Amino acid sequence: DTAVSQTPKYLVTQMGNDKSIKCEQNLGHDTMYWYKQDSKKFLKIMFSYNNKELIINETVPNRFSPKSPDKAHLNLHINSLELGDSAVYFCASSQGTGDYNEQFFGPGTRLTVL
Amino acid sequence: GQNIDQPTEMTATEGAIVQINCTYQTSGFNGLFWYQQHAGEAPTFLSYNVLDGLEEKGRFSSFLSRSKGYSYLLLKELQMKDSASYLCAVTDSNYQLIWGAGTKLIIKP
Numbered sequence: 001d002t003a004v005s006q007t008p009k010y011l012v013t014q015m016g017n018d019k020s021i022k023c024e025q026n027l028g029h030d031t032m033y034w035y036k037q038d039s040k041k042f043l044k045i046m047f048s049y050n051n052k053e054l055i056i057n058e059t060v061p062n063r064f065s066p067k068s069p070d071k072a073h074l075n076l077h078i079n080s081l082e083l084g085d086s087a088v089y090f091c092a093s094s095q096g097t098g099d100y101n102e103q104f105f106g107p108g109t110r111l112t113v114l
Numbered sequence: 115g116q117n118i119d120q121p122t123e124m125t126a127t128e129g130a131i132v133q134i135n136c137t138y139q140t141s142g143f144n145g146l147f148w149y150q151q152h153a154g155e156a157p158t159f160l161s162y163n164v165l166d167g168l169e170e171k172g173r174f175s176s177f178l179s180r181s182k183g184y185s186y187l188l189l190k191e192l193q194m195k196d197s198a199s200y201l202c203a204v205t206d207s208n209y210q211l212i213w214g215a216g217t218k219l220i221i222k223p
Contacts (some may be wrong), residue, residue: 044213100145107156
């Protein structure tokens with residue numbers, strides 16, 4: 001009965017490849033997020049979706065494309081992977097986007113680009 | 115710009131008390147969160163403050179002063195398992211969550 005799940009947990013790939021990370025939440029939340037955490041451990045918001053609609057799109061390369069088929073899923077597709085994309089990617093969800101928007105995080109996907 | 119400051123690293127002794135400070139400058143304020151993140155794991159929620167004062171939850175307490183743009187997380191009776199990073203995050207006027215870089219807490223026996 002995992003709340004927020006991500007697959008895969010580890011992803012090792014070559015530069016230039018295209019890869020996807022999947023995220024699902026069974027909490028009934030309306031809002032989902034993608035974060036990137038680099039080697040310095042700084043957690044950076046990439047995207048946020050509310051009821052399948054994009055509400056936050058921080059400055060990330062357009063090689064990153066989120067897709068939300070329904071409000072329980074938010075997948076992340078990355079084209080033409082680069083060395084600098086190596087990081088841990090966390091998916092998260094929250095009930096809404098108001099003041100008390102406690103976020104529940106998935107276990108993370110450690111992406112290594114060789 | 116928006117900014118959240120926390121010490122990068124702190125060291126404390128098992129059984130002692132430690133206070134982790136967080137100062138913020140954000141466009142508006144709609145609440146402050148503290149999260150704990152163990153190495154190699156996801157952040158997990160610890161506390162939420164929206165009004166001034168102290169919120170106590172077991173060994174952990176969190177304090178907020180909105181006028182000073184300041185919060186602290188107080189950890190009592192430290193245990194080895196408390197070794198982790200502690201992230202301060204503020205909800206701004208657009209209801210976006212702005213994250214600090216985290217404080218790595220090292221507990222020594």
